Amino acid sequence: MKSFFALILFVALSLTSVFVVNAQAADSIWIQANTTAYKTGETVTVMLNANTATPIQGFTAQIRYDPACLQPVNSTSPISGMNGLAVPQTSGLVDASFASTTPQLANGVYAYVLFTTLKGCQTNLTIETAALVVRNESGFAVPLTGVTINQTPVALNIDSAIGSSQPIAAGANVLPLAPTVFPESKPVINWWVVLLLAFLAAIIALIVAVYKFSRPFES
Amino acid sequence: MKKQKKLWRVLNRMAVTLAGALILLAVMIASSTPQAGFALPGDLSSATSKYPNLASSALNTCDLCHTASIPTLNPFGAAYKANGRNPAAFGLIENIDSDGDGFTNIQEINALTFPGNPASKPAAPTAVPPTAIPPTAVPPTAIPSTPIPTAIGPTAIPTTIPTSAFVTIGLTPPSVNVGGSSAGAVSLNNVPAGGLASVEFACTFNSTIVEVSNIVVGSLFGADPVTVVNGPQNGSFLVAIAGSKGNKATTSGPAFTFSAKSLQVGQSAIDCQTRVSTGNLLLVTIPSTPATLVATSAQGTLAGKVVAGKPVTVQLNNPDSSAAGSVTANVDGTFSLSASAGTYTAIASAPGYLKAQASVNITNGSTTTLQTISLLAGDIDGNNVIDQFDALTVGINYNGTAPAAADLNNDGTINVLDLEVLAVNYRQTGPQAWQ
Numbered sequence: 001m002k003s004f005f006a007l008i009l010f011v012a013l014s015l016t017s018v019f020v021v022n023a024q025a026a027d028s029i030w031i032q033a034n035t036t037a038y039k040t041g042e043t044v045t046v047m048l049n050a051n052t053a054t055p056i057q058g059f060t061a062q063i064r065y066d067p068a069c070l071q072p073v074n075s076t077s078p079i080s081g082m083n084g085l086a087v088p089q090t091s092g093l094v095d096a097s098f099a100s101t102t103p104q105l106a107n108g109v110y111a112y113v114l115f116t117t118l119k120g121c122q123t124n125l126t127i128e129t130a131a132l133v134v135r136n137e138s139g140f141a142v143p144l145t146g147v148t149i150n151q152t153p154v155a156l157n158i159d160s161a162i163g164s165s166q167p168i169a170a171g172a173n174v175l176p177l178a179p180t181v182f183p184e185s186k187p188v189i190n191w192w193v194v195l196l197l198a199f200l201a202a203i204i205a206l207i208v209a210v211y212k213f214s215r216p217f218e219s
Numbered sequence: 220m221k222k223q224k225k226l227w228r229v230l231n232r233m234a235v236t237l238a239g240a241l242i243l244l245a246v247m248i249a250s251s252t253p254q255a256g257f258a259l260p261g262d263l264s265s266a267t268s269k270y271p272n273l274a275s276s277a278l279n280t281c282d283l284c285h286t287a288s289i290p291t292l293n294p295f296g297a298a299y300k301a302n303g304r305n306p307a308a309f310g311l312i313e314n315i316d317s318d319g320d321g322f323t324n325i326q327e328i329n330a331l332t333f334p335g336n337p338a339s340k341p342a343a344p345t346a347v348p349p350t351a352i353p354p355t356a357v358p359p360t361a362i363p364s365t366p367i368p369t370a371i372g373p374t375a376i377p378t379t380i381p382t383s384a385f386v387t388i389g390l391t392p393p394s395v396n397v398g399g400s401s402a403g404a405v406s407l408n409n410v411p412a413g414g415l416a417s418v419e420f421a422c423t424f425n426s427t428i429v430e431v432s433n434i435v436v437g438s439l440f441g442a443d444p445v446t447v448v449n450g451p452q453n454g455s456f457l458v459a460i461a462g463s464k465g466n467k468a469t470t471s472g473p474a475f476t477f478s479a480k481s482l483q484v485g486q487s488a489i490d491c492q493t494r495v496s497t498g499n500l501l502l503v504t505i506p507s508t509p510a511t512l513v514a515t516s517a518q519g520t521l522a523g524k525v526v527a528g529k530p531v532t533v534q535l536n537n538p539d540s541s542a543a544g545s546v547t548a549n550v551d552g553t554f555s556l557s558a559s560a561g562t563y564t565a566i567a568s569a570p571g572y573l574k575a576q577a578s579v580n581i582t583n584g585s586t587t588t589l590q591t592i593s594l595l596a597g598d599i600d601g602n603n604v605i606d607q608f609d610a611l612t613v614g615i616n617y618n619g620t621a622p623a624a625a626d627l628n629n630d631g632t633i634n635v636l637d638l639e640v641l642a643v644n645y646r647q648t649g650p651q652a653w654q
Contacts, residue, residue: 099614141611
């Protein structure tokens with residue numbers, strides 16, 4: 001009886017382990033954060049994960065975030081030969097794409113995406129679009145078909161208390177993700193016009209003064 | 220008295236000489252009488268009366284009826300003698316071939332060859348095929364008329380060999396739009412005074428360009444002519460006309476008319492190889508000048524300028540999206556494209572660039588000009604949006620040369636400079652509006 005129970009337990013544990021491993025076993029993409037609780041000013045590291053049995057030449061992910069709570073910093077890929085493609089970023093959406101000139105077979109973490117927390121927030125990170133990329137016969141980058149995108153939000157709890165900021169890695173393979181900021185146009189002061197107006201004001205003031213001084217002598 | 224005698228002797232000698240001459244002449248006449256075939260002036264005058272064309276020809280000699288050994292008769296002379304040796308005898312032996320050379324006597328007389336000599340015969344009509352001499356090679360006026368009296372039927376009717384006759388083909392109008400029709404007329408010109416008894420037109424045309432129909436034979440050959448119309452089929456048709464009840468075409472004019480409908484843009488020659496007969500059962504080819512039907516399309520022109528770093532193609536689409544035409548723009552981006560009048564969608568495209576699209580109305584005979592437009596670089600995969608997959612195509616082909624569409628700056632290498640060009644237009648979508 002004991003051995004039978006032990007056998008049942010073994011089978012159950014085995015199936016459990018298989019199910020855990022295969023939770024993302026099919027070709028899929030998903031994100032996860034290292035922790036879910038942060039203080040203001042701390043760095044959030046989001047891992048972009050993928051599983052596939054197909055060698056790929058690139059991947060791309062667009063992650064929606066709340067710009068009031070988070071500030072994108074950069075992204076890096078641990079896959080050798082995967083280089084970040086710098087494209088214009090828009091506020092509220094991280095656009096991270098990496099490419100390799102040779103096919104790469106990888107599973108697990110494809111990229112780290114770093115954010116800085118801005119204030120106390122309950123916020124989410126969600127994959128909006130993503131793709132694993134292969135090269136077609138004509139040489140164009142096309143998405144690998146049959147890849148499931150897990151769009152389950154990653155919830156973050158940011159405390160308003162100021163935390164300690166971590167050093168941000170920088171290097172040749174770091175993909176900057178800061179939204180493109182267009183400088184506001186400042187009014188240009190034309191000093192020549194200002195001087196002219198000041199001169200005219202002085203003339204007017206002089207005339208008024210002469211008029212006032214001349215009034216007591218009027219009959 | 221002596222003088223009188225001397226005069227008498229002279230007169231006597233003269234009388235004797237004359238008598239001898241008369242006796243000799245009588246002997247000669249007596250010896251020739253049994254030879255009935257001797258060419259007497261009455262026989263030749265009968266021949267030239269029956270056949271006036273013989274009067275000034277080499278046939279107006281004894282050789283007409285005799286062999287070289289006069290007074291031996293040749294076969295024609297023998298036949299003439301056997302049929303009565305009178306003017307009517309010539310008519311009775313017209314349709315026989317006395318010398319057995321393959322030509323009847325009348326054919327030889329008309330051709331001015333000796334009907335009694337097999338070595339003398341006309342050139343065979345089939346020796347020179349009708350197509351051997353293209354109608355255009357010999358202008359109608361280059362062949363002088365040769366008036367040669369001939370005989371038709373029992374009654375001699377002067378006529379001419381119709382070598383001066385020729386055929387013209389008229390098309391009104393000569394140029395039509397596709398789908399339009401032109402009225403055609405095939406006319407006999409310079410018809411000989413003796414008239415033409417029949418005519419045969421073997422006409423050809425390009426059936427991919429032209430459709431011929433409504434062939435109507437006119438009254439050139441009088442009322443109720445006998446006609447045969449074969450076709451049109453596979454680019455040819457045949458019209459044969461023969462006058463009935465002795466009617467002939469005696470004046471120039473249209474022998475038949477037809478309708479030519481243009482099927483597609485192009486041009487087609489319409490030619491009719493023509494043979495005629497004066498009624499002597501001989502068909503003679505006469506020159507024909509072909510006509511050309513030009514089928515055009517009512518067209519206008521679309522012009523403009525499209526700026527891009529790659530070769531630009533401008534395509535016109537019909538409302539149902541089918542292609543109506545396209546053109547590759549010049550190096551400076553200018554283009555010109557002809558099309559039938561109508562409303563189209565013009566699409567300018569270049570590899571790696573967002574397309575530009577305009578709705579254009581092309582009118583017949585005028586030029587519609589679109590504003591100059593610069594295409595936006597970056598749509599490498601041509602899906603009408605400049606996105607991450609275009610950037611990835613640069614990335615996976617980095618430092619390569621293909622696909623050419625990824626080499627946005629056209630410097631021969633796909634690298635960061637192309638990514639830079641792409642980044643300028645990132646997330647732009649097409650097609651660009653073009654006016």
